[in-house]
Amino acid sequence: MGPYLTTIMLMSLGLGTTIVFSSHHWMLAWMGLEINTLAMIPLMAQKPHPRPVEAATKYFLTQAAAALVILFAAILNSWSTGQWFTSFMVQPLPLLILSLGLAMKIGLAPLHFWLPEVMQGLTLTTGLILATWQKLAPFVLLIQITPNDPKIMVMLGLLSILAGGWGGLNQTQLRKILAYSSIAHMGWMAIIVSFSPALATLTILVYFITTTPAFLLLNLTKTTNIGALATSWSKTPILTMITPLLMLSLAGLPPLSGFMPKLLIITELTKQQLGGLATLAAMFTLFTVYFYLRVAYSLSLTLSPNNLAGTTPWRFTTKQNTLPLATIATLSMMLLPLAPAMLTLTKP
Numbered sequence: 322m323g324p325y326l327t328t329i330m331l332m333s334l335g336l337g338t339t340i341v342f343s344s345h346h347w348m349l350a351w352m353g354l355e356i357n358t359l360a361m362i363p364l365m366a367q368k369p370h371p372r373p374v375e376a377a378t379k380y381f382l383t384q385a386a387a388a389l390v391i392l393f394a395a396i397l398n399s400w401s402t403g404q405w406f407t408s409f410m411v412q413p414l415p416l417l418i419l420s421l422g423l424a425m426k427i428g429l430a431p432l433h434f435w436l437p438e439v440m441q442g443l444t445l446t447t448g449l450i451l452a453t454w455q456k457l458a459p460f461v462l463l464i465q466i467t468p469n470d471p472k473i474m475v476m477l478g479l480l481s482i483l484a485g486g487w488g489g490l491n492q493t494q495l496r497k498i499l500a501y502s503s504i505a506h507m508g509w510m511a512i513i514v515s516f517s518p519a520l521a522t523l524t525i526l527v528y529f530i531t532t533t534p535a536f537l538l539l540n541l542t543k544t545t546n547i548g549a550l551a552t553s554w555s556k557t558p559i560l561t562m563i564t565p566l567l568m569l570s571l572a573g574l575p576p577l578s579g580f581m582p583k584l585l586i587i588t589e590l591t592k593q594q595l596g597g598l599a600t601l602a603a604m605f606t607l608f609t610v611y612f613y614l615r616v617a618y619s620l621s622l623t624l625s626p627n628n629l630a631g632t633t634p635w636r637f638t639t640k641q642n643t644l645p646l647a648t649i650a651t652l653s654m655m656l657l658p659l660a661p662a663m664l665t666l667t668k669p
Contacts, residue, residue: 327364328359328426329368330363333360334357336356336360337354337356337358338352338357340353340356341357341458342457342458345406347399347406348405349500349528350407351388351391351395354391355388356428358381358385358388362380365380365616372441373443373444374442375442376443377660380435380439383425383439385427387422388422388426390422390425391423391462394422395415395419396417397412397414397415398410398411398419398467401415402610410465412472413491419462420463421472423466423509423616427456427463429478429481429504429508430477430484430508431479431484436500437492437500438452439499440496440497441496441499443496445536446536449533449537449540452500452532452536453528453605454505455501459523460521470637475598478508478511478513480603482505482512482609483508483605483608484504484508484533485499485502485590486606486608487506487608488501490504490612491615492612493547493548494545494546495544496551497544502609502613503528503532505608506532506607508527509524509583509586510524510528512598513589516588518627521581523585523629527582530652531570531579531653532565533649534567534646534649536558537646537649538650539568541557542557542560547616550619551619551620561621561655564617564649565620566654568613569614569653571608572606572609572613573616574610575657577653578652578653583606584660657658
């Protein structure tokens with residue numbers, strides 16, 4: 322794919338998301354979601370290989386089904402209330418159908434099975450767009466239609482945290498591990514979105530900040546599976562030293578940035594007299610901590626039997642721009658001191 326066509330597709334991604342952000346009518350929001358989906362497919366299938374084409378086909382079928390469910394819920398709500406406004410979603414049945422459609426768009430369990438398979442067939446750069454930017458438009462709609470009864474989103478959130486941790490335990494492909502990581506993080510967002518939309522927004526922003534350096538680092542070292550991580554020290558020794566901290570930040574361990582949203586969510590759930598729910602969510606997160614530690618161990622505590630020629634790549638100057646990686650990696654590890662300021666932003 323040439324640079325001009327890539328630019329057009331990326332601009333279309335931005336246009337579709339912007340339309341969803343600014344729309345108050347369900348038809349406009351649905352059109353924005355469709356523009357987003359159709360712009361993403363050429364980016365996925367830009368390499369003439371069966372794996373990307375298969376991933377793009379699976380993505381198209383899943384997103385088309387989700388868009389159909391969302392449009393059906395909007396029509397059903399309009400038939401019941403006579404309104405097409407996104408903020409006028411009050412009927413319980415359209416709310417349930419719409420929540421499931423948006424959950425499929427984001428990749429919440431039990432509608433998450435497409436995400437690891439699609440992620441496995443993509444390049445790391447395209448996978449980064451799928452794991453971050455493509456979550457924004459459905460997330461905004463999810464905030465606008467937050468139901469008064471939070472049971473649906475709480476159940477979807479708990480299932481996502483459990484499925485994200487359980488599914489990533491036996492994976493050796495790093496792209497699938499990052500896909501299950503995305504499912505688990507979206508579960509934390511789904512749990513809190515009914516109680517505090519501002520805190521859910523903070524959660525997804527911190528997820529973007531912590532997951533972006535993971536994708537950029539793997540793209541820099543051209544690593545796609547856990548076994549190849551042992552050779553990273555000969556390519557980028559300093560980044561190899563920092564990467565375990567990035568993985569632990571994704572896991573949500575203190576004193577790193579990823580701990581902040583989990584702490585605030587557990588605090589908010591406790592205030593809502595939902596201590597049992599907070600305990601279950603924290604326990605299910607231990608699964609994700611395990612496979613993050615597995616990645617960190619493979620990076621920092623294992624060495625491959627390199628010959629002399631294989632130990633010299635770090636001497637060569639890379640042509641890739643590492644400034645974005647350095648900046649976002651610093652943010653992913655050092656945002657926790659800003660937690661009191663972030664907490665004030667989540668208060669109404």
